Amino acid sequence: MHLCLTDMEDPRKRAVIRLMLTATAAQHDTVLHDFQAFVRTVGPDTEERV
Known part of the structure; x- marks a missing residue:
């Protein structure tokens, strides 16, 4: 998942968190819920x- 954050003081600046x-x-079914909660x-x- 990618999360894009825009700088509130300068909208031209952004940070992307992967x-x-x-x-x-x-393991998928066991850990998916925890990952979604973390996100x-x-x-x-x-x-x-x-």
């Missing part, structure tokens, strides 16, 4: 730093 699941065919948590850090 997330991959590597598993055997036998839903990925996003930009919006917390302001001081």
Whole structure:
């Protein structure tokens, strides 16, 4: 899966995050749900730093 993030201050700048699941065919059904749950948590850090 590819996740494209646009810089809020300069929309010309972008970052692309590539997330991959590597598993055997036998493991696929067991790990797919966890991978999907993980993907839903990925996003930009919006917390302001001081």
